Amino acid sequence: MKKTISVLLAAALALSFTACGGDTSYQTASGAGSGEPSGGSGSQAQSASSSAAGYSTTLADIQAKGELVIGLDDTFAPMGFRDENNDLVGFDIDLATAVCEELGVKAVFQPIDWKAKEMELSTGKIDCVWNGMSITPERQQTMSLSDPYLNNKIIVMTNQGVEIADKEDLANYKLGTQADSSALEVIKADSVYDAIKDQLTEYDTYDQVIMDMQAGRLDAMIVDEVLGQYKNTQMDNAFGVASFDFGDDLYAIGFRKGDTELTQAVNDAIAACIESGKAAEVSEKWFGADIMVQ
Amino acid sequence: MDLSYIAALMPALMQGLWQTLKIFALTLVFSLPLGLVFTLGSISRVLPLRWLARGYIWIFRGTPLMLQLFFVYYGLPFLGLTFDRFPAAVLTFVLNYAAYFAEIYRGGIQSIDRGQHEAAKTLGFTPWQTMRLIIIPQTVSRVIPPVCNETITLVKDTALVTAIGVGELLKAAQGAVNRDVNITAYVVAAVIYLAITFVMTMVYERLEKYFSRHQKKEA
Numbered sequence: 001m002k003k004t005i006s007v008l009l010a011a012a013l014a015l016s017f018t019a020c021g022g023d024t025s026y027q028t029a030s031g032a033g034s035g036e037p038s039g040g041s042g043s044q045a046q047s048a049s050s051s052a053a054g055y056s057t058t059l060a061d062i063q064a065k066g067e068l069v070i071g072l073d074d075t076f077a078p079m080g081f082r083d084e085n086n087d088l089v090g091f092d093i094d095l096a097t098a099v100c101e102e103l104g105v106k107a108v109f110q111p112i113d114w115k116a117k118e119m120e121l122s123t124g125k126i127d128c129v130w131n132g133m134s135i136t137p138e139r140q141q142t143m144s145l146s147d148p149y150l151n152n153k154i155i156v157m158t159n160q161g162v163e164i165a166d167k168e169d170l171a172n173y174k175l176g177t178q179a180d181s182s183a184l185e186v187i188k189a190d191s192v193y194d195a196i197k198d199q200l201t202e203y204d205t206y207d208q209v210i211m212d213m214q215a216g217r218l219d220a221m222i223v224d225e226v227l228g229q230y231k232n233t234q235m236d237n238a239f240g241v242a243s244f245d246f247g248d249d250l251y252a253i254g255f256r257k258g259d260t261e262l263t264q265a266v267n268d269a270i271a272a273c274i275e276s277g278k279a280a281e282v283s284e285k286w287f288g289a290d291i292m293v294q
Numbered sequence: 295m296d297l298s299y300i301a302a303l304m305p306a307l308m309q310g311l312w313q314t315l316k317i318f319a320l321t322l323v324f325s326l327p328l329g330l331v332f333t334l335g336s337i338s339r340v341l342p343l344r345w346l347a348r349g350y351i352w353i354f355r356g357t358p359l360m361l362q363l364f365f366v367y368y369g370l371p372f373l374g375l376t377f378d379r380f381p382a383a384v385l386t387f388v389l390n391y392a393a394y395f396a397e398i399y400r401g402g403i404q405s406i407d408r409g410q411h412e413a414a415k416t417l418g419f420t421p422w423q424t425m426r427l428i429i430i431p432q433t434v435s436r437v438i439p440p441v442c443n444e445t446i447t448l449v450k451d452t453a454l455v456t457a458i459g460v461g462e463l464l465k466a467a468q469g470a471v472n473r474d475v476n477i478t479a480y481v482v483a484a485v486i487y488l489a490i491t492f493v494m495t496m497v498y499e500r501l502e503k504y505f506s507r508h509q510k511k512e513a
Contacts, residue, residue: 234475
């Protein structure tokens with residue numbers, strides 16, 4: 001019974017960890033400079049899982065089993081999603097396939113629930129999270145992140161007839177963004193946050209934000225450029241883009257905290273794909289331009 | 295609404311529907327009988343058995359199904375029990391629904407007049423014979439409406455399995471909405487869910503008529 005309780009507690013901790021992604025604890029952690037999280041629930045879930053299961057994976061392990069299991073949200077266009085034949089396609093799918101070729105292994109794509117990605121990693125169900133995942137201070141604490149591979153930034157997309165002059169002007173409009181998103185973290189870290197927080201609604205997904213824009217309840221959405229521009233193209237560019245932005249939002253691949261050797265191997269393989277021009281080809285295909293981080 | 299667009303959505307939605315139906319059918323096949331085991335346990339005169347069954351029902355009715363999914367899939371590996379996604383989903387649903395069915399059956403069994411137990415006893419029936427030959431046959435028609443209710447809830451609960459990375463109908467619709475920025479797929483999914491529950495309602499109506507045929511004659 002005691003064991004059951006401790007497992008339940010570990011699960012609850014892991015849950016609370018994923019549920020409060022926008023928690024401010026990482027700011028104190030990074031502010032301390034020591035890289036030691038100051039009692040964030042994330043570190044507890046991490047240690048609970050690593051002591052109980054202790055999964056670790058090296059490049060040799062991956063090559064021995066012949067496959068890299070890549071966790072992704074398969075409803076995240078244009079990075080990874082299903083086409084009309086229900087086949088998995090997207091920028092990250094093509095890039096990961098090229099990188100795995102470079103490593104000499106097969107890319108196995110495992111759809112996961114995005115909110116459970118930390119648990120999927122720590123329980124060894126997947127080898128990495130590779131799905132347009134933005135670098136955040138919190139993820140730097142809990143995962144071993146690859147080098148940034150895609151240039152991206154946080155932008156403000158405006159509804160028809162809405163003109164927003166600058167960041168301070170945002171306080172006069174109804175805003176939406178996705179909960180647990182990099183856009184939300186960036187806004188929270190911005191000095192303008194206190195002024196706009198009462199105007200800002202958090203949604204489960206950006207699809208819901210867009211629906212509320214279309215319903216006319218929202219004036220603007222704060223979103224990363226790659227995703228926002230893709231959606232806008234699907235809607236015949238119904239939304240405008242404000243002239244200011246919230247800065248860079250770089251994508252990286254997340255591995256288990258201890259798997260730094262595997263992380264480095266994938267970094268090298270990406271560099272090789274950039275070298276060979278394969279990465280540029282994939283970027284051109286999905287974004288019409290080479291936006292890889294060189 | 296564009297018909298050719300709906301046609302283009304169908305392959306993905308049908309694959310999702312197939313997953314939904316598999317989870318639904320497997321859950322029913324295993325949880326309906328398992329529920330009866332817990333019912334008999336919860337009304338047993340053997341106290342440890344009764345506590346075990348009631349404790350089980352308390353736990354599985356008392357915690358969110360979503361949490362149970364997380365626990366079975368992510369938590370049990372810590373105790374050395376590792377299931378794949380799909381079996382983990384089905385197992386959780388079976389355990390959860392068995393608890394609800396157990397309470398529905400208990401309601402049915404205890405709605406039969408005490409006097410019948412006494413009458414059976416005077417005729418020399420053992421308690422088990424009484425249960426099997428007299429009580430349970432009469433409860434079937436009484437429990438069908440609440441079981442039908444629970445079954446319809448099950449159809450919709452299957453959407454929760456995406457929490458552990460299993461695909462199903464609603465997830466397939468979400469994927470299409472995400473890809474095309476068009477909510478048609480949600481409407482189509484709703485129609486499919488309605489069609490399933492319509493069929494279920496029909497089936498249970500037939501079953502109810504069939505199992506209450508003797509009562510009708512007496513009336």
